[in-house]
Every structure is written in C-alpha cells, then in structure tokens.
Amino acid sequence: MNKFLSFAALAASLTLSVAASAQEQATTASSNGSYRPIPNSDIMFRKTIWRAIDLREKQNKPMFAEGKEISKTILEAVKRGELQAYRNDSLTSTYTAQEVVANSSYAEASAGLSEEEKAAGFSEESSDDGWGAPAPKKGKGKTTAKAAPKKPVAPPSYEYRPKDLYQMELKEDMIFDKKRSRMYHDIKTITLLVPSTLASNTSGIEKPIGTFKYSDLVRVFRNNPDKAIWFNPQNDAQHKNLADAFELWLFNSYIVKVSNPNDSRLSDIYGGEREGILASQQAATDLIEYEYNLWSF
Structure with missing residues (x-):
C-alpha cells in the first residue's frame, strides 16, 4: 500500500513539473508574439523569415476594403x-x-509661390501691394520702427489616409513540427509602414509606424468582428475575420529577408531590388523543396 502511494505521489509530481515546464515554454514563446507557440522539444527545423505585403495587390484587397482597411x-x-x-x-x-x-x-509643405507663379514674374518680396500699385516706400530721414522678426510657424500636420498605408511587413518562423509531421507558419509580428512611393513621404524610404505582436492583433481582431473584416467578394454572407484570414493564409506576400549572420535583406545580399525579388522566389522554392525532401526519407 505504501509503495502504491509513493508511486502515485511520484507520478503526480512528474505531471506537475511537465505541466509547469510546458506553461513556461508557452509563456516565453507568447512573449515573442506567437499566437500558437510550439514547444521547443517538438521543433525539428526553424527558419525566421520576413515577408512584404502590398495591400494593393488583388489577392490582398479583401483585407483592404473601403472603410474596413x-x-x-x-x-x-x-x-x-x-x-x-x-x-x-x-x-x-x-x-x-x-x-x-x-x-x-506628415507635415504639409510650407506655403510659397508655385513654379508657374515664379515664371510669371512674381517673387516672395513683391514691389507692389498686390493690386498693381507700387508698394509704399520708406521716407528718407524718417525713423521707422524695426519690425519684430517673425517666428517660424510649423507647417500643419495631417494623418495619412488608411488607403495610403498599404505596406506591411510580416515576421514569421517557419517551423517543422516533428510531432505533427507538418510545416507551420508561426507569425510573430506585423509592422505597418509608410510606403516610400507616397509624395508626402519626402524621405523616399519606407518608414515604420509601429510593430505589433501577432497575438495582440488576433485578440483585437476577435474583439472587433464588425471592423476587422476580410471582405469576401464572391459572397457577402461569407466575410471572414482578419484573424481567420491570417490563419488560413488568405493573402499574398514575398520574402524580403531570411535569417542570416549579417541580418541583411535579400536586396542587399544580391545587390539590388530586382535581384532581391528573384532571390525571394528562389528562397520560397528552397523552403518548399526542403519540406518535400523531409517526406522522401
């Protein structure tokens, strides 16, 4: 009887320790943005990948519908x-x-004369009063009060329209789960960007607005089903939640970076944007081929 109780106590303690270990693993993974973390003991292969998502593409339009961007x-x-x-x-x-x-x-450009106005002969300091009459001249010998220097006025700032913010970057771990014998897309983060092609983006480069944990985004999408909509153009009765759209991979993207020692993007490694796009296609093919080869043994 004592031996049986001792064995039961030992089994219970082992169960608790395994549960605590699994909980600790899940919490650590979740802190990295993962919505469904996979225990490290089940991971046979992992590669971190960054993907660009252009919401103007036809396949991505459903998550960029008018008013529901x-x-x-x-x-x-x-x-x-x-x-x-x-x-x-x-x-x-x-x-x-x-x-x-x-x-x-973005800040509005400071007001000034257009190129057409300058070509017509107008200048910042005009010699007339704006109505064709000569501007009054300062009299000789008369003392005039010196005008106080004008303080520079900051140009007004405006928020970009949702339709202007069509560029995102997704970070994921491609993981082969040896327990389930399949490859998973474990999304970690999504970054919202100001596109480099906007005229109001004078920097000429993509500017990050903010990065968000995927687990936080799923919670927000689930809590706001009337706003977080993946629009089904074929059937209005079958619109989906944005969280489901990411889980089902209902979007198009292309690889811009694969984890490497120098943390370099494909365009930097191969010397140009065109070469980077070709390398992106090759990287996607290599990952598919790797998964296929796992099943050939």
Missing part, C-alpha cells in the same frame, strides 16, 4: 489603448499612442 483597424485600436505598438520586431521597447499618430502623419 486593416491599417485603419490597427491604428484605431492603438488610439483606443487596446493595442500596444513596439519600435521594432525585437519587441524590446514600445511606442506611445501619440508617437504612433505622429509616425502615421
């Missing part, structure tokens, strides 16, 4: 305090809601 859904959640934004995909430091609004805004 994913960019709008994300930014509104940040303003409500429902979603935390991070500075980069390492998730080590955060943005405030005010900083995210500033990142998603």
